[in-house]
Amino acid sequence: MSELASESVGSGAGMSHALVEIDDLKVHFPIKSGVLLNRTIGYVYAVDGVSLKIRRGETYGLVGESGCGKSTLGRGLLRLIEPTSGGITFDGTDVRALEGEQMRRFRRRIQMVFQDPLASLDPRQSVESLLVEGLKAHGLDRDKAAARQRLRSTLDSVGLPASALNKYPHEFSGGQRQRIGIARALVLGPELIVADEPVSALDVSIQAQVVNLLGDLQESLGLTYLVIAHDLAVVRHISDTIGVMYLGSLVEEADADRLYERPLHPYTRALLSAVPIPDPWVEDSRERILLTGDLPSPADPPSGCRFRTRCPWSQNRCAEDRPELRVFDDSGQRVACHFAEEILSGELLTAG
Amino acid sequence: MPLLDVRELSVVFQRKGTKPFTAVDRVSFAVEPGETVGLVGESGCGKSVTSLAIMGLLPRRGNKVTGEVRFEDTDLLKLRPQDLRDRRGRDIGMIFQDPLSSLNPVIPLGLQVAEVLERHQGKTRQAALREARGLLDAVGIPDPARRLKEFPHQLSGGMRQRALIAIALACKPRLLIADEPTTALDVTVQAQILALLKELVDQSGTALVMITHDLGVVAGLCDTVNVLYAGRVVERAGRHALFGDPRHPYTHGLLQSVPRLDADRGGRLHQIRGSVNDNIPWSEGCAFAPRCDRVVDDCIGETVPLEPTSRGGALRCTNPVPQEVPA
Structure with missing residues (x-):
């Protein structure tokens, strides 16, 4: 070595x-497209x-x-x-x-x-x-x-x-x-x-x-x-550590317990709420964040935040500005969302 | 009276020169109108195989189906093929696991939905297509008018499964059989489809038979749960009873071996030893005995009967997990 x-x-x-x-x-x-020329079209x-x-x-x-x-x-x-x-x-x-x-x-x-x-x-x-x-x-x-x-x-x-x-x-x-x-x-x-x-x-x-x-x-x-x-x-x-990916990018990263206790990214929240739990009492009382629509094509991703087309908290800024994965606090949790703080504190409510 | 009453249903597969294999072994269960089982x-x-046998969809050769499948007053197993075709799709709808292979790839979606209405309700093509648009809308497909002309490959997985649900529900069947309807889908799409199924079943009063390997799906959806092992029902109970207080060691083991999102993390998962290959035939005792932690001498030798339990279910076990005493 x-x-x-x-x-x-x-x-x-x-x-x-x-x-x-x-x-x-x-x-x-x-x-690729075309037989002879084989041009790259995207x-x-x-x-x-x-x-x-x-x-x-x-x-x-x-x-x-x-x-x-x-x-x-x-x-x-x-x-x-x-x-x-x-x-x-x-x-x-x-x-x-x-x-x-x-x-x-x-x-x-x-x-x-x-x-x-x-x-x-x-x-x-x-x-x-x-x-x-x-x-x-x-x-x-x-x-x-x-x-x-x-x-x-x-x-x-x-x-x-x-x-x-x-x-x-x-x-x-x-x-x-x-x-x-x-x-x-x-x-x-x-x-x-x-x-x-x-x-x-x-x-x-x-x-x-x-x-x-x-x-x-x-x-x-x-x-x-x-x-x-x-x-x-x-x-x-x-x-020990979990990274959540959406459409080619990492949207959130945290240690395993923290991610479940405090998911910051709207996609992580939706994902966690969608996983069925084998317990009827929990299932009856859970609130689900149901995402609308399907995954956009990775060949033609949305502008700005990739998740904005399905995000219940989406704002105007999300379409213009692609959020960077940033360190959220001392815990080392990283999130790629402009409004993680506002969503966490409840200041920003879902549109629906 | 139950809507569907399956009695002693057995399916034996046999090919020339091979040992017969009993895939379904005297399975009995009932579905009340509007119930989710x-x-x-x-x-x-x-x-x-149970669901295929109920629908009469097993290949004609190579298998023997015995028992009774009573749908209201008729035994579906005794119907002539043409009579069965009249009921399939009209009284009983079915949703399969893989929507891509259950839709015809070369026929536009609209025609595939309309076909059911034309066949069973004698509608004209135009009327059927108009209704198909409404059906696609009802299952949450956006822009249904455009989608009617599209082919299955142009739709996403979730959308295809919605289309399949639309086809299954086109004639407002009284019974819907869903065989792993969400297994091929992503979790967020699975949540959408399950919510849709729940809503449709609640609204229309359709009874639902839900076939799945996912205990989480069952926990949120089913009124009564039958746990199958090696072709037989080993435990039947209401979902709260089954998940809160599983009595059969297999059910108990299964529930303990799935990592739960809301439980404490780390540590070892409970594991059921061995694999399905280690089973013994039911005629020689309990098929699960070689893998069971609670195995006793009585488990081997004679077939263990399925006996009714005090809580209205049934259990096939000589040494069940002790009932939890409420504190």
């Missing part, structure tokens, strides 16, 4: 040291200027609805999709400056867990071959006995028996398959795991097993997670 |  890495570990103040810093990251996809602003920090050892939860750019951000971080602009710093290394072989070797430190384990595991490879692939790519399989030992201990840590090595993905249940997906990410000993909807394809009873497993692994291996999910209840349960 | 369970518990 580079000098940079050891230096930053030495200077970092333990847990509060930022492992990942994303600075004004943008991922724009061109919209862009989909999938991620449009997101800045955030993930501290070593924490779980950062990224929530938002489909199309908000949360998955693109996760992939952009690994450069599985090349970002359009912006900076990514991982443990002192400028990730965007890495090239070719350097980047390939660097990927060992960040691994990914995908949503659908059946689709992300090759059905024609045995579990052993799936897991060995990563070791091979990073030259860690030369000592066969040690490699085998590594596979066994990894499988053991995700709660699968060593006999699983000779089986194929279809022989496992959904929860076990997700464990294989996690094992594949773990086998290289990464520092950061980007988990994109790790439990949303699973049944409730299985979901709890995988959520607990992720927690246990973090504790025993000191992992840092970026968990991308749409299920707020799950994200809140496992995350 | 939930069927809850995880994948593979038979909740969707």
Whole structure:
């Protein structure tokens, strides 16, 4: 590992040291038209200027609805999709400056867990071959006995028996398959795991097993997670910090408890009030903020505040001025809304 | 008299050369007029197959449906296919999970809504289209006149689901079956659709069978809840009783394993061990026994019967979770 890495570990103040810093990251996809000329006629602003920090050892939860750019951000971080602009710093290394072989070797430190384990595991490879692939790519399989030992201990840590090595993905249940997906990410000993909807394809009873497993692994291996999910209840349960995305930008960020106790952004409020709670008494007495309309197209986002077209508190200023993500108070909660204070104090009432 | 009375409904899938598989195993439940009944369970518990069997939508081959599905005075399972077609869409409407695959992609939306009215109420195309506009308006689709001419791919997911609800409710059915109607939608859109369903059901007095895996959805919507496990009803109770005081270890475990937005954070989630693959057949005892924390010797050996409870529900368990004594 580079000098940079050891230096930053030495200077970092333990847990509060930022492992990942994303600075004004943008991922724009061109919209092409025409067969021969292939002109670019516009862009989909999938991620449009997101800045955030993930501290070593924490779980950062990224929530938002489909199309908000949360998955693109996760992939952009690994450069599985090349970002359009912006900076990514991982443990002192400028990730965007890495090239070719350097980047390939660097990927060992960040691994990914995908949503659908059946689709992300090759059905024609045995579990052993799936897991060995990563070791091979990073030259860690030369000592066969040690490699085998590594596979066994990894499988053991995700709660699968060593006999699983000779089986194929279809022989496992959904929860076990997700464990294989996690094992594949773990086998290289990464520092950061980007988990994109790790439990949303699973049944409730299985979901709890995988959520607990992720927690246990973090504790025993000191992992840092970026968990991308749409299920707020799950994200809140496992995350230390939560970022809420809407149409390509981060609209609010706070530690998990605070976000639920005091949501500042109107979108966060609506999102929290929309999540059904399995308790009839709570459901009967809850007030919902029902948003009107649908998500605008990320190819043609509204001017000013992206959320203003659906915001019950929208004002004239919101159409002209795009709110920056700003620090709200000493708690470190960040929000991108001009009127967060007025909405919180009740000075500004909803139009309806 | 209940509007819909499902008695001992079983669905057995069988293919040549394979072992028959009982997807739905003597399921009985009733729906009173205007009532909202939930069927809850995880994948593979038979909740969707139940709804398809009620509607007569299972493929003709490869399965055997037995039991009775009484809708008012008729047994739907005994109707001739053409008679069943007369009732489907008129007396019973259905909403499916994925609106994109349940709408025809090459027919404009207006015609798809009008079709139901033409077929069941003998309306002319023009009259039907006029009414379709009103229906789209009623389910909250903005600018319905324009939307009538559009194709499903031009609508957003939430809008498609609204269109599907409009189709299902076009003939003012007395019963609506909704199979995971909000699962494919985002939470804020889900909240819109659930509010719409609730409002429509309250206004029209339509009975609703809500099939879902989401306990949160059930908690806010259903009067009575049936919990299914491996093709059988394991617990039935009013929603307050079920959520406040679950008696079956499976229901209890499920409720404890979902992280709640309003509960204290952190700590481990309760987990139900194993997976659905670990079940034993119902004929050899309780299918849930291998995964159950409260398993006793009596759970294995004989089929555990579904017995009525003092609170008007039913329970299939030899060693239920003790009832909470009110403090």
